[in-house]
Amino acid sequence: MTSELGAMKAVILRDLKSAVRQPSDLLNPLLFFVLVVMLFPLGVSPEVEFLRQAGGGILWVAALLSVLLSLDHLFRHDFDDGTLEQLVLQPQPLFLLVLAKTLAHWLLTGLPLVVLTPLLAVMVHLDGNSIRVLCLTLLIGTPVLSLIGSIGAALTLGLRSAGVLLSLMIIPLYIPVLIFGTGTVMAAADGTPVAGQLALMGACLVLALTLAPFASAAALRISLSNG
């Protein structure tokens, strides 16, 4: 078991180091997130009432698209430089290593989005309780986005321009997470209890955590077989 944990730690460390030394990949999704949220008051309406109503949804959609934007990089660099071949040939179970890669992806995209959220939520006039719930839903929701996305990224790896196909494949799977997420924030704004909806999101996370790494690992093997 220790060799599995050691191998997972090495994968995470390598991805974090690579990303920190090449910050453009890291900042691009974050900048996108901030810009989309900033443009809504300018493009639609700066009314406090409207923003308070739509704010949760805007932030969720922006976060979702921002994660989607970063997905193509999840395995692409590793595929191009041969790191992925070495990953598949490690004696540890591949799904654990894929899980480690997905975790690193979340630490580099999902987590920074959650950290930025309170600031942007204040900008769209969400109240304190809504902001708390919004952060919580994103904290549970963004790992699900990364995990589901990893399946699509692995499947489209062999294709040269995978972006469009990846979006078309993954968006339908993201919709339930989006609906739960925004629904929870709206319920919080109305003052109704949200524990049930949060539990449902937690269930989504557990489901994705247990199934997605297996699917991604299988997809990676197929993509590499054709490489």
Added chain:
Amino acid sequence: MSEPLLQAVNLHCERDDRTLFRDLSFSILPGTLIRVEGPNGSGKTTLLRVLAGLNDNVEGDVLWRGQHRRHQREAFLQNTLYIGHRPGIKAMLTPLENLQALTAGRGQLSDQVLIQALKGTGLAGFEGVPCRRLSAGQQRRVALARLLVSDEPLWILDEIFTAIDAQGVEALERLLMTRVAEGGSVIVTTHHDLQVPNMQRIQLGVGDDV
């Protein structure tokens, strides 16, 4: 007669309606070096990827120590080292960090051992330089440093002499010979004129379907 490490049984591979190899059978015995030969596009890399377990789009069987490989994948992977023509070096990381990452899943090696291996491939003084600043040959050497710390009995090496200078080629030849003399098995593709005693050859692309 010792037991073969890896056996290929009736391998048959087609790609883009072209037969790369058919009814290809051979055994890799301990203490042998096999060179896969053939012109560009004759399927050398494909064959090596099949043997390494990266490519499953092939008919026929691959046996590991006499048994089907898919039933003992872990044992196979633990005992095999594959270096492809894309060697798995991250441009943003230093040679030492790359080596740490590549060997992490294969036993605990101290940084001293890894630095020593880098020195052994002529990268002394470059341990802390990001790999993107290194030349193509130096980047290959980072990958080849893995050979110096490897205890896997089977090496599968694709085009390892690419971009390596004359001295490096010589050192690498010596390394392969020592390895084979110690009972390790090596299967390589290269266009370099490799001089190793008792070398076996597998010839690909000798037009049976032209």
